[in-house]
Amino acid sequence: MSETRCGYVAIVGRPNVGKSTLLNHILGQKISITSRKPQTTRHRVLGIKTENQVQSIFVDTPGLHQNDDSEKAINRYMNRAASSAIKDVDVVVFVVDRGKWTAADDWVLEQVKRAPCPVILAVNKVDQMDDKSSLLPFIEAAEQKMDFADIVPVSALRDTNLDRLEACINERLPKDDWFYDEDQITDRSSRFMAAELVREKIMRQLGAEVPYEITVEIEEFSDSGKSLHIGALILVEREGQKRIVIGDKGSRLKLIGQEARLDMEQMFERKVMLKLWVKVKSGWSDDERALRSLGYND
Ligand code: GDP
Numbered sequence: 001m002s003e004t005r006c007g008y009v010a011i012v013g014r015p016n017v018g019k020s021t022l023l024n025h026i027l028g029q030k031i032s033i034t035s036r037k038p039q040t041t042r043h044r045v046l047g048i049k050t051e052n053q054v055q056s057i058f059v060d061t062p063g064l065h066q067n068d069d070s071e072k073a074i075n076r077y078m079n080r081a082a083s084s085a086i087k088d089v090d091v092v093v094f095v096v097d098r099g100k101w102t103a104a105d106d107w108v109l110e111q112v113k114r115a116p117c118p119v120i121l122a123v124n125k126v127d128q129m130d131d132k133s134s135l136l137p138f139i140e141a142a143e144q145k146m147d148f149a150d151i152v153p154v155s156a157l158r159d160t161n162l163d164r165l166e167a168c169i170n171e172r173l174p175k176d177d178w179f180y181d182e183d184q185i186t187d188r189s190s191r192f193m194a195a196e197l198v199r200e201k202i203m204r205q206l207g208a209e210v211p212y213e214i215t216v217e218i219e220e221f222s223d224s225g226k227s228l229h230i231g232a233l234i235l236v237e238r239e240g241q242k243r244i245v246i247g248d249k250g251s252r253l254k255l256i257g258q259e260a261r262l263d264m265e266q267m268f269e270r271k272v273m274l275k276l277w278v279k280v281k282s283g284w285s286d287d288e289r290a291l292r293s294l295g296y297n298d
């Protein structure tokens, strides 16, 4: 019997409950981009943590969501990725916001009830609670909804109680040899991570005027020995969006580039020269083939 444990963990929940934040804080490193906008995460991202004889492999899912836009290819892709994620894992962490249990949470609940593995409920954002006594009724109501393996109140942002959550996860992972090297933190390529960082800066800097249909393609990724040269193409749907992303005399694009470059230098631990372009690619989010050519195939 193996001395070590190794297994897959899916983090699920409606958009904006803090799934990506939770993953990044458990891993102690930015793997999944976050922003206040829902649907920031489009891909399954594997984050790998190896510590104290346990290797936990996290799948950060796109927000499982019911929405009016379900006809769009991008949304079909996101729901597919999320539902397949829970069938193939050893533990599901279902994240909710301590403020309110919504109809969208109930919809996710129906999905996780089908999971053939233990489901741990993480009640997130407890740092936002003025009145601590409101937590108990929330937890009691949650207990009625399904037989959770554990219910753990946490603050992903402030690292509150994350060690307890991790202990609950780890004890449910199977005894097995590690699947990945000890020092590997993701199975995503450097190119993918670079594209995600650029997309995160766009999502954070732009207001509601730019919808979610923005994607980033890495056109150049080369290593001169001293530094990385990265060229990223930002694809938008309309001419007006292109103007917004570029900003007055290129000011916004410059800021996006500066912020993304700093993150990349931290992630890749070297100097980065980053070039950004913006191009209009009409209707991409509605075209399955275009999606596939951009890597959205699962
Ligand atoms: P996701 O859509 O579920 O992946 O959610 P994100 O991780 O992108 O987080 C959505 C928003 O909630 C971001 O603005 C986060 O900073 C914020 N957030 C996440 N966790 C916490 C938390 O524990 N406390 C507080 N106050 N905010 C949080």
Ligand code: MG
Binding pocket: 019, 020, 021, 032, 033, 034, 040, 041
């Ligand atoms: Mg996310």
Ligand code: K
Binding pocket: 015, 016, 034, 035, 036, 037, 038, 039, 040, 041
């Ligand atoms: K989000």
